[in-house]
Amino acid sequence: MTEKVVEIKNLTFRYDNRIILKDINLTINKGEFFGLIGPNGSGKSTLLKLILGLLKLQQGEIILFGKGRDVCQDWDKIGYVSQKANSFNTGFPATVFEVVSMGLIGQKRLFRRLNREDRERVLEVIRLVGLFDLEKRNIGKLSGGQQQRVFIARALVKKPQLLILDEPTVGIDSESTRKFFYLLEKLNKEMGITIIMVSHDIGILNKYVTRFHHLEV
Ligand SMILES: Nc1ncnc2c1ncn2[C@@H]1O[C@H](COP(=O)(O)OP(=O)(O)OP(=O)(O)O)[C@@H](O)[C@H]1O
Numbered sequence: 001m002t003e004k005v006v007e008i009k010n011l012t013f014r015y016d017n018r019i020i021l022k023d024i025n026l027t028i029n030k031g032e033f034f035g036l037i038g039p040n041g042s043g044k045s046t047l048l049k050l051i052l053g054l055l056k057l058q059q060g061e062i063i064l065f066g067k068g069r070d071v072c073q074d075w076d077k078i079g080y081v082s083q084k085a086n087s088f089n090t091g092f093p094a095t096v097f098e099v100v101s102m103g104l105i106g107q108k109r110l111f112r113r114l115n116r117e118d119r120e121r122v123l124e125v126i127r128l129v130g131l132f133d134l135e136k137r138n139i140g141k142l143s144g145g146q147q148q149r150v151f152i153a154r155a156l157v158k159k160p161q162l163l164i165l166d167e168p169t170v171g172i173d174s175e176s177t178r179k180f181f182y183l184l185e186k187l188n189k190e191m192g193i194t195i196i197m198v199s200h201d202i203g204i205l206n207k208y209v210t211r212f213h214h215l216e217v
Pocket residue numbers: 015016020038039040041042043044045046047200
């Protein structure tokens with residue numbers, strides 16, 4: 001039987017009294033590479049924030065891994081890369097290794113030293129996203145495309161089953177974007193990670209996703 005990762009039922013959401021999302025019904029199944037498209041202001045980020053539990057539900061239901069969003073305890077199964085992730089302050093004093101390690105916080109107590117297994121896992125995902133030998137590099141010294149891979153690695157370090165990406169290729173050149181989608185295809189097809197990606201670029205999504213939903217303004 002197809003396993004449902006996210007189910008959205010009759011979801012309506014307003015900011016103040018303005019309707020942003022109206023009666024959305026959507027099911028995303030395990031193994032899908034799902035695109036969420038729509039023009040600026042159509043509510044793409046709002047829908048992601050609702051899925052991630054960052055906004056209070058007003059009307060309708062969201063079910064994650066078979067459980068209602070507000071009782072769901074499976075947040076470790078979800079990796080999230082926000083829209084702002086790749087517009088990083090170049091002066092930020094942290095190495096690739098440190099930023100990726102932050103993905104383990106929440107499972108580990110803050111400031112607890114990483115054990116050997118944790119450190120190996122961090123290095124493993126750094127390699128997986130193609131940043132070989134860059135673990136000691138300051139993140140501010142990397143290109144936009146490389147920084148974006150660091151944030152993907154941070155989201156992957158806790159082995160999520162669902163990866164949610166908000167406009168990850170904004171500001172990234174076309175060659176890095178192509179390599180980035182190649183990585184996502186690998187994560188999706190070879191590792192079975194379900195992906196939800198938000199974009200307003202239908203051209204790029206059309207090439208890669210298995211299915212998409214179009215939001216209107
Ligand atoms: N906290 C807020 N309070 C009031 N209105 C908001 C808030 N956040 C977003 N909005 C408005 O809600 C609408 C949807 O915003 P949202 O960011 O979800 O759209 P989007 O499709 O992700 O847009 P973009 O492609 O520009 O990122 C926009 O008109 C936005 O101005």
